[in-house]
Amino acid sequence: MKPALVCTDLVKRYGDRTVVDRVGFHIDEGEAYGLLGPNGAGKTTTISMLVGLLRPDGGTVTVGGVDVAADPIAAKRLIGYVPQDIALYPELTARENLRFFGRLYALPRRELAARIGEVLELVGLADRADDRVETYSGGMKRRTNIAVALLHRPRLLILDEPTVGVDPQSRVAILDNVERLVAEGMSLLYTSHYMEEVERVCTRVGIIDRGRLMADGSKRELVAELGGSDRVELVVDGDVEATAEKLRAVEGVSEAVVTGTSSVRLLATGGRHLLPTLIAAASGTAAVTGVEVVEPDLEAAFLHLTGSTLRD
Amino acid sequence: MRPLLVVGGRELAARLRDGTALLIALIAPIVLATMFGFALGGDDDPPLRATIGIVDHDGGEFPASVRREALNAEELRGVLTFKSYVDDTAARAAIDSGEAGAAIVFPAGFSASVGAGDGGEVTVLESADTPLAGVIARSMVDRISALVDARTLAVRASLRAGVPPEDVKLFVEENGAAGPSLELASDPVSGGAVDLAVYYGSGMAVMFAFFVVGLSARGLLTERQLGTLARMRAAPIPAWTAVAGKGAVGFLLALVSMCATWLSSELIFGASWGPPLGVLALILAHVFAATMIVMLVASGARTDAQADGYTLGVAFVFAFLGGSLVPVYNLPDFLQTVSLATPNGWVSAGLTELAAGGGLADVALPVAVVAGIGVVAGVLAVLRFRKGMLA
Ligand SMILES: Nc1ncnc2c1ncn2[C@@H]1O[C@H](COP(=O)(O)OP(=O)(O)O)[C@@H](O)[C@H]1O
Numbered sequence: 086m087k088p089a090l091v092c093t094d095l096v097k098r099y100g101d102r103t104v105v106d107r108v109g110f111h112i113d114e115g116e117a118y119g120l121l122g123p124n125g126a127g128k129t130t131t132i133s134m135l136v137g138l139l140r141p142d143g144g145t146v147t148v149g150g151v152d153v154a155a156d157p158i159a160a161k162r163l164i165g166y167v168p169q170d171i172a173l174y175p176e177l178t179a180r181e182n183l184r185f186f187g188r189l190y191a192l193p194r195r196e197l198a199a200r201i202g203e204v205l206e207l208v209g210l211a212d213r214a215d216d217r218v219e220t221y222s223g224g225m226k227r228r229t230n231i232a233v234a235l236l237h238r239p240r241l242l243i244l245d246e247p248t249v250g251v252d253p254q255s256r257v258a259i260l261d262n263v264e265r266l267v268a269e270g271m272s273l274l275y276t277s278h279y280m281e282e283v284e285r286v287c288t289r290v291g292i293i294d295r296g297r298l299m300a301d302g303s304k305r306e307l308v309a310e311l312g313g314s315d316r317v318e319l320v321v322d323g324d325v326e327a328t329a330e331k332l333r334a335v336e337g338v339s340e341a342v343v344t345g346t347s348s349v350r351l352l353a354t355g356g357r358h359l360l361p362t363l364i365a366a367a368s369g370t371a372a373v374t375g376v377e378v379v380e381p382d383l384e385a386a387f388l389h390l391t392g393s394t395l396r397d
Numbered sequence: 398m399r400p401l402l403v404v405g406g407r408e409l410a411a412r413l414r415d416g417t418a419l420l421i422a423l424i425a426p427i428v429l430a431t432m433f434g435f436a437l438g439g440d441d442d443p444p445l446r447a448t449i450g451i452v453d454h455d456g457g458e459f460p461a462s463v464r465r466e467a468l469n470a471e472e473l474r475g476v477l478t479f480k481s482y483v484d485d486t487a488a489r490a491a492i493d494s495g496e497a498g499a500a501i502v503f504p505a506g507f508s509a510s511v512g513a514g515d516g517g518e519v520t521v522l523e524s525a526d527t528p529l530a531g532v533i534a535r536s537m538v539d540r541i542s543a544l545v546d547a548r549t550l551a552v553r554a555s556l557r558a559g560v561p562p563e564d565v566k567l568f569v570e571e572n573g574a575a576g577p578s579l580e581l582a583s584d585p586v587s588g589g590a591v592d593l594a595v596y597y598g599s600g601m602a603v604m605f606a607f608f609v610v611g612l613s614a615r616g617l618l619t620e621r622q623l624g625t626l627a628r629m630r631a632a633p634i635p636a637w638t639a640v641a642g643k644g645a646v647g648f649l650l651a652l653v654s655m656c657a658t659w660l661s662s663e664l665i666f667g668a669s670w671g672p673p674l675g676v677l678a679l680i681l682a683h684v685f686a687a688t689m690i691v692m693l694v695a696s697g698a699r700t701d702a703q704a705d706g707y708t709l710g711v712a713f714v715f716a717f718l719g720g721s722l723v724p725v726y727n728l729p730d731f732l733q734t735v736s737l738a739t740p741n742g743w744v745s746a747g748l749t750e751l752a753a754g755g756g757l758a759d760v761a762l763p764v765a766v767v768a769g770i771g772v773v774a775g776v777l778a779v780l781r782f783r784k785g786m787l788a
C-alpha cells in the first residue's frame with residue numbers, strides 16, 4: 086500500500102530566515118505520526134506546505150501517492166486538515182459551518198446531511214449543533230473545528246495543535262476521538278508541543294526544532310538514543326543560571342537547562358546515585374529543595390537532541 | 398463551477414445578513430443621488446459654463462445672428478461665452494489648451510449661399526474633455542442646419558414661383574418663412590447632457606459601485622483573518638474559487654446598485670440617462686472595472702480594516718478625479734485630462750454622449766476603455782494574489 090504521506094527536503098524561507106530547513110518524513114497507511122516541537126519550531130509552516138496552502142521553496146510532498154504540487158485537487162481530497170486556529174464562521178451554527186465546508190468537498194446533499202449528523206455525534210456536539218458557533222466554549226469550537234475535517238472521510242487527518250486553549254474535559258474527548266479514528270484505520274499527522282499527547286496518540290514521533298527535524302522514530306527508539314540517561318528535575322533556591330552552569334560540568338551530566346525561575350532540568354547517567362554529587366555541586370550558588378528523577382521520555386529525548394526544552 | 402456557486406452563495410448570504418450591503422448598495426447611493434439632484438439640479442443658476450469658439454470665414458450676416466440669438470437665449474444666459482478665432486488651426490489650439498470648449502466653423506460664402514437657396518454646412522470642432530461645450534455647439538449646429546434647410550426650401554419655392562432672384566431674400570423674410578429662429582436655448586441645458594440630476598445620479602452610482610465591491614473585498618480579508626479562507630484553500634477546489642466567488646458577488650451587487658440608482662434617478666427626476674442599452678453597456682463595463690480595481694487593492698491588504706481603507710481611498714480619489722463628485726468642466730485643465738485615466742471619467746463622457754443623442758455605437762469607445770481598465774487591473778490583481786494571499 087502507498088504511504089499516506091511522504092515529504093522530502095521541505096524548505097521554506099522568509100527573507101533570509103529559513104523557517105523550515107530540509108524537513109522530510111513519511112507516514113505509513115494507518116500510522117499515527119507526531120511532530121513534537123516548541124512554539125516557533127516550524128510545525129505549522131511544515132503542515133501548510135503539506136496541505137497545499139503554502140508553496141515550498143524546495144522539496145516535494147506526496148499524499149497517498151499523489152504529488153501535491155502536480156495535482157493539488159486530488160491530493161487535497163485525501164486530506165482532512167484541522168488548522169491550528171479555529172477556522173469557522175462565528176455567526177453560523179456548527180451545522181451550517183459543516184454544510185458549507187462539506188459542499189466544498191462535493192458531498193451530495195442527502196449524504197452530506199447524514200454525514201453531518203454522524204460527525205456531530207462523534208465530537209459530541211449533536212445537542213448544540215444548531216447554536217451559533219460564537220456562543221460556544223473554546224473546547225466546543227475546537228471540536229467543531231475538527232469535525233469539519235472529518236466530513237469527507239479523509240485518508241490522512243492532519244491536526245495542528247488541536248488541544249491548545251481547551252478545558253481538560255474537551256482535551257480528553259479530543260484525544261479519545263483521535264485515538265478512535267486511528268484505530269479505525271485513519272492515518273494521522275499530529276503536531277503538538279505537549280509531550281504527553283504525542284506519546285499517547287502517536288506510534289512514531291518526529292522531533293522538530295528551529296525548522297529542523299532532529300530525529301524521528303518510535304518513542305523507544307528515540308529514548309534509546311539517550312544511552313541510559315535519566316531526566317532529572319531539580320528545584321533550586323538561588324541563582325539558577327549559575328547553578329545550571331555548574332551542574333553541566335558534573336561528570337555524568339550531559340545536559341543542563343534552566344526551565345523556570347527556580348528549576349533546572351538535567352540529563353544524567355547514574356540517576357539516583359548521582360544525586361549527592363549534584364546537590365554538592367549546586368551548593369554555593371543555590372540550595373536544592375526538590376529532586377525528581379524521571380524515566381527517559383520524549384522530553385528527555387528532546388533535551389538530548391536539541392539542548393533545550395519543549396516549553397518556553 | 399459548483400464550488401464557485403457554493404462560495405458565491407455563502408458570500409451573498411453573508412452580505413445580505415450583515416445589512417450593510419443594503420445600505421451601501423441601495424439606500425445610500427439612491428438617497429445621495431436624490432439629494433444632490435434636488436439640491437444642485439434646480440433650473441436656476443446652472444453652475445456650468447461653456448466657451449464656444451467661432452471661426453467666421455463667412456463674415457456675413459448669418460454667423461452674427463447666430464451669436465446674437467444664442468446669447469439672448471434665456472436658458473443659456475451666464476452659461477455661454479463666444480470667442481472668435483481666425484482659422485480652424487487657431488480654434489483647435491484653443492480647444493486643446495482648454496481656452497474654448499468647442500468651436501463652430503462657418504465656411505466662406507455661407508450667408509450668400511444660404512440666401513441664394515443653395516444651402517450650406519457648418520462644422521463643429523470639439524473635445525472629449527469638455528463635453529458640455531460640445532453638446533451646446535452641436536445643438537446650435539443642428540438648429541442652424543434646420544434654419545438653413547427651411548430657408549433653402551423657401552428660397553427655392555419662391556424662385557420657382559417666379560420671384561426675381563434679387564428680391565427673393567426680402568420676399569422670404571417678409572412672408573415669415575424665415576424658418577425656425579435660433580431657439581436652441583431650452584435644448585442643451587435641460588436636455589440630458591447637462592441635467593445635473595443625471596450628472597450627480599450617475600456620479601453617485603459610479604462611486605458607490607466601488608464601495609459595494611469593497612464589501613466583498615473586505616469579506617475576503619475577514620475570511621483570511623478567520624482562517625476560513627485557508628480552509629477553503631485546503632479544500633479540493635481550484636485555487637481561485639474563493640477570490641472569484643467573492644468577486645462575482647461583488648460584481649453582481651454593484652450591478653444591482655448602479656441599476657437601482659439609475660432607475661430611481663429616472664423615476665424621481667424624470668430625466669433620461671439615455672438609451673437603455675447604451676447606459677447598460679456603460680454600467681456593465683464600469684462594474685467590471687470597479688470589481689477588478691477593488692480586487693487589485695484588496696490583494697495588497699493584510700486586514701479587513703486595511704481593505705476598507707484602500708477601497709475608500711480609491712473610490713474617493715477616482716470619484717474626485719473622474720468627476721463623479723464635481724463636474725470635470727469645473728476643474729483645471731490637467732485634472733480634466735486626468736479624469737480620463739479613471740473609469741468614472743469615461744462613464745461620465747459616455748453618458749454625455751448618450752444624452753447628446755448618441756446610441757450604443759457612440760459609447761463603444763468609453764465602454765472599451767473602461768473594460769480595458771478592468772482587464773489591466775484584473776491582470777495585476779491576479780499577479781498580486783499569486784504572490785501574496787494565494788501564494
Ligand atoms: N509569514 C511569515 N513570515 C515570516 N515568518 C514567519 C511566517 N510564518 C511563520 N514565520 C516564522 O516561522 C517560524 C515557525 O513558525 P510556525 O511554523 O508557526 O511554528 P510552530 O507551528 O511550530 O509554532 C516562527 O519563528 C515564525 O515566526
Ligand SMILES: [Mg+2]
Pocket residue numbers: 125128129130169245246
Ligand atoms: Mg503552530
